[in-house]
Amino acid sequence: xxxxxxxxxxxLFCPMPVIKTKMELENMKSGEVLxxxxxxxxxxxxxxxxxxxxxxxxxxxxNENGVVKGYVMKK
Amino acid sequence: xxxKMTIIxxxxxxxxxxxxFTLATTAAASNMDVTIFFTFWGxxxxxxxxxxxSKSQNILQKMFNTMSTSRLPITKLNMFGLGPWxxxxxxxxxxxASLDELMKLAKQLNVKYIACTTSCGVLGLTKENLIDDVxxxxxxxxxxxxxxxxxxxxxx
Numbered sequence: 001x002x003x004x005x006x007x008x009x010x011x012l013f014c015p016m017p018v019i020k021t022k023m024e025l026e027n028m029k030s031g032e033v034l035x036x037x038x039x040x041x042x043x044x045x046x047x048x049x050x051x052x053x054x055x056x057x058x059x060x061x062x063n064e065n066g067v068v069k070g071y072v073m074k075k
Numbered sequence: 076x077x078x079k080m081t082i083i084x085x086x087x088x089x090x091x092x093x094x095x096f097t098l099a100t101t102a103a104a105s106n107m108d109v110t111i112f113f114t115f116w117g118x119x120x121x122x123x124x125x126x127x128x129s130k131s132q133n134i135l136q137k138m139f140n141t142m143s144t145s146r147l148p149i150t151k152l153n154m155f156g157l158g159p160w161x162x163x164x165x166x167x168x169x170x171x172a173s174l175d176e177l178m179k180l181a182k183q184l185n186v187k188y189i190a191c192t193t194s195c196g197v198l199g200l201t202k203e204n205l206i207d208d209v210x211x212x213x214x215x216x217x218x219x220x221x222x223x224x225x226x227x228x229x230x231x
Contacts, residue, residue: 011170015101019180022104053078053105 001059001071004032010039010067017043018050021072025056028074033059036070043068078107079225083218086231087116089147089159089174095231096177102227103184110225111181112218113209114191118200119145120174121190127204136199147174182208189213 007024009017017038024034036047044061047070051058059071080102084095095111103109113121122145128137152158166173172180189211195201202212211217222228 013169013171015097015104015177016172019100019104019184050101050105053107055106 002033003035003071004028006035006037008037009043010037012038013040014042014046018046021047021050021070022054025072025074030074032074034072034074036068036072038068038070039066041068043070047072078227079221080107080109080227080229081218081222081225082109082111082228083230084111084113084117084120085115087119087143087147088150089162090149091231092117092120092147093174093177095229096174096181097172098229099186100177100180100184103181103186107227108187109181109184110187110189110218110221112189112191114194116143118190118194118198118205119143119147120178121145121188121205121209122200123204123206127200129199129201129204131201132199136197139198140200140204178208187211189218 005024005028007020009020017036017040021034021036028034044063047061048058051072056075057073059073061068061070082095082099084092099109099111125144125146127140132140147159149158149162163173188209190205190209192212192214195212
């Protein structure tokens, strides 16, 4: 998977990671992939739920030693 | 058509306002149109200055606006203002968004604010007493017209 941009949301709580994701995607082109790093465990459920509502393409989310890594492709 | 969310913000406590604005900003960032209707104590959140008195207010209104201010208490452990101070410190330390930050985001995300004209009238509050972010001054019918179309409707 080619990552076009990485957004660091480590240390931030809900709703900030989701809102920053939305704002970051606004500056990206269709088909580009955004990687989001977070440590709020709620983000694992929040990111796919937000993608359903916003219509963005959810790719993957994983927890690597407490760091959550999410991947979204801009619609 | 976008989905709609409507919130009645009746309470004037900081913790309840944070809950309302957390949901409002998330919904607005999730492709929804969000309207918040501020009434009764909720108007304290919109006051421009801490003590929102003006010459046109009568003595009771002035007393009310001196005692009930934009310095918001918290629902539990308020301890005459020590609680909110402690909570703000804790929130800053843990990098949780403050109410001010959430309200700035809400405006960036085009969340619509309606101030209840009845509550404003009772308390003697005018446009000048409230922040510029207020989009409309209206009553129950204007709120209901939006709420009946909305998928999520909360009373906080």
